[in-house]
Amino acid sequence: MIYGDVKPIRQIYCVETNEGFFHVSATVCLIDKELKTVCFYDNGSVQSMFQIDDVKAFWRIL
Structure with a gap:
């Protein structure tokens, strides 16, 4: 199978608040x-x- 080792990419968000990132x-x-x-x-x-x-x-990073 060609796509047997493919894993989905986890979506990561970066959130900027008054306290930091x-x-x-x-x-x-x-x-x-x-x-x-x-x-x-x-x-x-x-x-x-x-x-x-x-x-x-x-914003979404990945």
Whole structure:
């Protein structure tokens, strides 16, 4: 099989907050405007959560 050794690349996000920079491994990023949170999920499980007011910027690295 040609693709037998291929593994999916984990998505990594870099989050800049007032406290510094954080690297989060997640497959989905959702912003909840009502709760004012940015949530990062992997397979339906919350990996990390930030308050919108604390987040300066975030971007996907991989």
